[in-house]
Amino acid sequence: MKIKKIFVPFDFSDLAESALKYAHWLAKQTNATLCISHVLDKEKVKALQQLAINNPVSAKEYEEQFSETLKIHLDKAAESYAVENIRILKSIESGDLIETLLHQITEQNIDLIIMATHGNAGMFGATHTEQLLRQISIPLISIFQPYEPKAIKKIVLAVDINPTYTEVYAQIKAFQNFWSAKLCILHVVTPNHFMSSKEVSKKLERLVVDSKFENYSIETVNAYNEEEGIMFFAQKEEAELIIMITHQRSGLAHFMTGSITEEVMKQTSIPVLALGTKNISETSS
Amino acid sequence: MKKILIPTDFSEASNNALEVAIQIAKKPDQDLSLVLMHVVDLDRFFTTNQSGEYVDAKQDPTYKAHLIESAGQKLEALIEKYGLTNAIGKIETGDVIELLNKTVSEEEIDLMVIGAHSSSIYKEMLFSSTTDGVIRTVTCPVLTIRKNQTFKADNLVFATNLDEEHDNVITQIKEMQRLFGSNLHLVYINTPADFYNNHRINSMKDNFVDKYQLENYTFSIYNDFTVETGIAHFCEDVQADLLALAATHLGNLLDYTISTHTSDVVIDESSRPVITFAR
Numbered sequence: 001m002k003i004k005k006i007f008v009p010f011d012f013s014d015l016a017e018s019a020l021k022y023a024h025w026l027a028k029q030t031n032a033t034l035c036i037s038h039v040l041d042k043e044k045v046k047a048l049q050q051l052a053i054n055n056p057v058s059a060k061e062y063e064e065q066f067s068e069t070l071k072i073h074l075d076k077a078a079e080s081y082a083v084e085n086i087r088i089l090k091s092i093e094s095g096d097l098i099e100t101l102l103h104q105i106t107e108q109n110i111d112l113i114i115m116a117t118h119g120n121a122g123m124f125g126a127t128h129t130e131q132l133l134r135q136i137s138i139p140l141i142s143i144f145q146p147y148e149p150k151a152i153k154k155i156v157l158a159v160d161i162n163p164t165y166t167e168v169y170a171q172i173k174a175f176q177n178f179w180s181a182k183l184c185i186l187h188v189v190t191p192n193h194f195m196s197s198k199e200v201s202k203k204l205e206r207l208v209v210d211s212k213f214e215n216y217s218i219e220t221v222n223a224y225n226e227e228e229g230i231m232f233f234a235q236k237e238e239a240e241l242i243i244m245i246t247h248q249r250s251g252l253a254h255f256m257t258g259s260i261t262e263e264v265m266k267q268t269s270i271p272v273l274a275l276g277t278k279n280i281s282e283t284s285s
Numbered sequence: 286m287k288k289i290l291i292p293t294d295f296s297e298a299s300n301n302a303l304e305v306a307i308q309i310a311k312k313p314d315q316d317l318s319l320v321l322m323h324v325v326d327l328d329r330f331f332t333t334n335q336s337g338e339y340v341d342a343k344q345d346p347t348y349k350a351h352l353i354e355s356a357g358q359k360l361e362a363l364i365e366k367y368g369l370t371n372a373i374g375k376i377e378t379g380d381v382i383e384l385l386n387k388t389v390s391e392e393e394i395d396l397m398v399i400g401a402h403s404s405s406i407y408k409e410m411l412f413s414s415t416t417d418g419v420i421r422t423v424t425c426p427v428l429t430i431r432k433n434q435t436f437k438a439d440n441l442v443f444a445t446n447l448d449e450e451h452d453n454v455i456t457q458i459k460e461m462q463r464l465f466g467s468n469l470h471l472v473y474i475n476t477p478a479d480f481y482n483n484h485r486i487n488s489m490k491d492n493f494v495d496k497y498q499l500e501n502y503t504f505s506i507y508n509d510f511t512v513e514t515g516i517a518h519f520c521e522d523v524q525a526d527l528l529a530l531a532a533t534h535l536g537n538l539l540d541y542t543i544s545t546h547t548s549d550v551v552i553d554e555s556s557r558p559v560i561t562f563a564r
Contacts, residue, residue, distance in 0.1 A: 189508055194477040197508040198518055222475050222506065223482045232484055 001174040003030040007110040009101055009128070010036050012073060015116035018146040022271065023114040024081045025149035029178075032111070033087040037104055038074055040067065040094035067092055098131045105136065113140040117265050130262045133246060133274055139171065141241075142265040142272045152179040154239040158186050158230045158264075159207065165245055168275045169211040172243060175273065176215070183216040184237055188229030190222075227263040234270050242272045287464075290320045290394040290425075292385060295359050298400030298430075305428070305436040305558075306398040307367060315464065319372035320392060321363065323356050324381045353378065386423055394425045396461075401431040426457050428560045436558065438465035442525040444472050444516045447489040454531045454562045455497045461529070461560060462501075469502040470523055474515030476508075520557060528559045 008023045010016045117129040204218045223229030244261040293299040310317040330342040360374035377384045509515030
C-alpha cells in the first residue's frame, strides 16, 4: 500500500486534533509525510475586517497579521507530532475552502486524506467532507468523533449488491493486507430494498469470487435504513474501520438521492474510509 | 413409559411411518411402546342387500363384523411382520379424526407418527384446510413421515416468530429435542410484509431463549418473501433432518411446491419429516 503523503485539513478544533492524531498514527506505520493544511476562508477574513472597520489597518496588512498568528498556532499544534522522524509540511492559505484544498491535494500529490467531519451542514446541507468527497479521486478517512487510534483488526466493508466494484477491490485488499485485518463484508437489507437471504448469498458469493477476497466473512443485517444497519453491525463487531464505496455524483442528482456514505460519516464513532468509483486511484499496491 | 400412536391404513406410507416409529422405540435409554390403530370407515364400504340395493356397512351388521375381523387380522399380521413385542393393536369404527383425538387423550399418547400420502382419508386429514384444524386440536406432537427413510433428527429446525408461541408448544419441543437428542436450530423468517430490524429481532430472541431456558441451540434470521418459502429454503440450506412447527403455522406447508423468486427451480418439500405441536 503506497501512502507517501497524508493530507490533514486542520481548523484548530478538537476534532481536527483527533484527525491529526489519527493521521500521525498512520504516518508512523507507512512512513508517510504529514501535510497539515489550514485554509483561511476569505469570507471569514471579510467578516473580521468588518469588525475592524474603525481600525485604519489595511486589508492586506490585516490578513498578514492574522496569518502570522495562525502560523504560530499551527506550528504549536504540529509540534507534538514532529517526533519519531515524521516529516511534516504545513501550509496556511486563504481562499475558498474546498477549491483550495483540492488544489493543494493535486499539487502535493496526496495519497490519502484524513479529515474531521463536524456534521455542520453548509449550503445545500453538505458538510465540507461531503463536498470534498464528491470531487476527489483518492481515499478519504473521516473522523466524526474523537477516536483513539488502535490496531486495525476488523474492517467492515459495506456493500450494495448491485453495482460492481472491480476498480476498488485492489485498494480494499491493499488496506486489508497492510493491517492483516479480517474483512467483514456486510449487506444491509431494508424494507425499501428487500432481498431474500438466498438472493443475498448468491450475489455476495459472486462478489467474493470476482474480488478474490481472503480472510473475510459475509453478513446480512436487516435495518430500517442502510446507515442504521452499517452502524449497528460495525459497533457490534467492534470494528476499527468502516470502508464504504461512494458513487460520486455532483450537483442536483446527489442532492436528491443523498449518500449513505455521508450519512454514516455524520453519525458513527468509527473512522470511515471512503473509496470512490469515479476514478482509479494510484494507492493500490 | 412413553407411548407412540401409529394410525395405519395398511398402505406403504403407513408402513413407512411405522418403521420410523419402530426406530424411535428402539432407543436404548427410552421406555417406549407402540399403539397401532386402524379405523374402519364404515361409510366407505358398500355391499348389496337381499333386495339388490346398495347399503353401507353401518346398515349391515354381518358385513361390519367381517370388515372389523379382516382389519384385525391385517393388524396382527403387521405386528408379526415386524416382530413387535411391545405393541398393541386397536381397531375402531367411526370418524377417523374423532377417534384419533379420543385415543390420544384416553391412552395418554406422547407422540403420533403418521404417514403422508397414505390414503385419501389421511391425505384429507393432513392437507385439507378444514381438517388441519384437527392436527391443531390433537394434544400430542404429530410426526409426519413422507417417505421410507432411516429416521434421524440430528438437526431439528424450529421456525418461530419468537412472540406468540405457547408455553405448551415449547415444552413439547424441548421434550422432543431430548427424546431425539437433536441440535435445535431456531429460525426467524423476516418478510417484507412484516419487516423488523436485526436489533429488534435479536432482543425478541433473547427474551424468548431466556423465558424458555433453551439450551443447545443456534439462532438464525432468514429473509424471504413469505414465511412458507423462508422455512423451506432455510431447511434446505441447513440440511434439516426434521422441521418443527407450531400447528398454527401448518397451512399447506407439508405439500408445498415452490418456485423461487428468481429462478424456475421447483422445490418439493414433501420428503422432510415434519413434527407439529398443538397448543
